[in-house]
Amino acid sequence: MASDDIAQLADALSKTHVGDGELSYKGLGLKLDNAESVEGLVREIEQYQGLRALRLEGNTVGVEAAQAIAKALENKDLLQRCHWSDMFTGRLRSEIPTALRCLGSALMSAGARLTELDLSDNAFGPDGVKGIEQLLKSPSCHTLRELRLNNCGMGIGGGKILAEALIECHKQSSALGAPLRLRVFVAGRNRLENEGASALAKAFQLMGSLEEVHMPQNGINHTGVMALASAMRQNPELQVLNFNDNTFTKRGTLAMAQALRHLRNVRAINFGDCLVRSEGAIALAAVLREGLPVLKELNLSFGEITEAAALVVAQAVMDKPHMEKVDLNGNCLGEEGCDALREAMESMDKGDMLASLSDDEGEPEDDDEDNDDGSENEDDGDDVSDGCNDENGEYCETVKENGIKEDSPNKSQSPAEVTSFLSCPSVEKLLQLGEMRTNLQQQVDASDPHKAAEVLLKISSLYSEDQEVQTAVLETIDLVLKKLVSGSVLQSYCFLSTLLVMMGLLKGEGKVKKVSLVPGQLLCLEHAVQQEYFAQHHASLLHIVLSKNGEALKSLSSARDRLSSALEKRCNDQH
Structure with missing residues (x-):
């Protein structure tokens, strides 16, 4: 080793922080190629009694150097925290697994009990995960609380290996009566995609x-997001959830919304750049209304959310006492929408919590949405808003957990007259049903929002000024709607947003067939929103969307204005 290199190392070692059980070589930029290059470092490790934390990040360690460091660690049984990020810069990818195996073997030999392992910013790929596989399965990681593997290029294969190692660690530690209780997991920018994410979801669960x-930034779309959502629900102490820059779309967002309903300790949610879109944003607004009591930060930026949905979110945070920041930047609000959102937040004395809107994308064009994730079409031509086309039925189950299940067995037993009416509704058939109209309530299930909205629109289309017909229609509408809006807030918001999409008042996802509306449908809603079963916040949701997109109903201006007036009155009614 050249004399100037030795002098550089000596100078660097003199700056290491030694104390509180921590030995740090952080950010010294040392090029440690062989045993000779780490002599001083090894000596310090060996002489450090009670070593609990070792920081090697910001240097570059070769295989021989790693072997020498490993030898020094073999009797450091008190070591708990390994801060080993960014320590293989310039190394061949084939070197890194060998170096990691050496270091891992030393920790296992020492009988160390790690609480934190940080290997972020080491581009080691799937082979690098194999390099730490045995360590992760060993008793040295039974006590692990924080695992950081950000920006390691693990890929799908690495994600699967990691998941299996964590599952094995949990299995073995549980057998010893002290199961692995990992608290912090970091694995951004790893190209895990759906398969890697789904494998990890099993470990998390x-x-x-x-x-x-x-x-x-893991290239995960709705399939992987749904698997992760199911796993998140099984982690009741969850506080921070960051899935920024993956592709949720409606299905993934609804799954996450369903999971969030069960989590009481979440304080930060980052779903920015996740294509949450308007229906997803409204579903999350529902969860804000009924749960997430300690939430402080919500990031829904760059999600193709339109003005009306953003305003629904803003209104939902009104009663969140701990809320500090709401980020809706980079969506599709338009200049007027940005102003309306700022005004809404300021009117609630929460203007300070709204993040900048400087990157707003402007109002969306009135064209058909492309596919969910920009990839293959999985819907076989069916309407995306139906939501029950996923081959695994996962999305259906996501929504149906909010549904009113006790009616399901009765569907097949519905009288033929009811089935006939629904397949081809007419005034005559409705009147002939008589008391059997109550069976129509069994035909609607808010866990299938598209079907429920379809039934409601069919019935309300029969409205007329004839007193007998009007009474029959309104009584039936009350029966049906009362059921549809009486479940959880999430369930009712999913139904209402689907209804609004079908009416052409809300931009939906996928090719949604809009219904040709008649005045009676709006007049039935005018009646419904005045009823006791129709909550004020439901009326508020409709009012926001109608007030922002009322032009879509300009051909029905008289009925639209009556509905708008009823909604405004209901929203202002404090009783």
């Missing part, structure tokens, strides 16, 4: 101990 999950 098993552990149930997570408090923070950071998985941004």
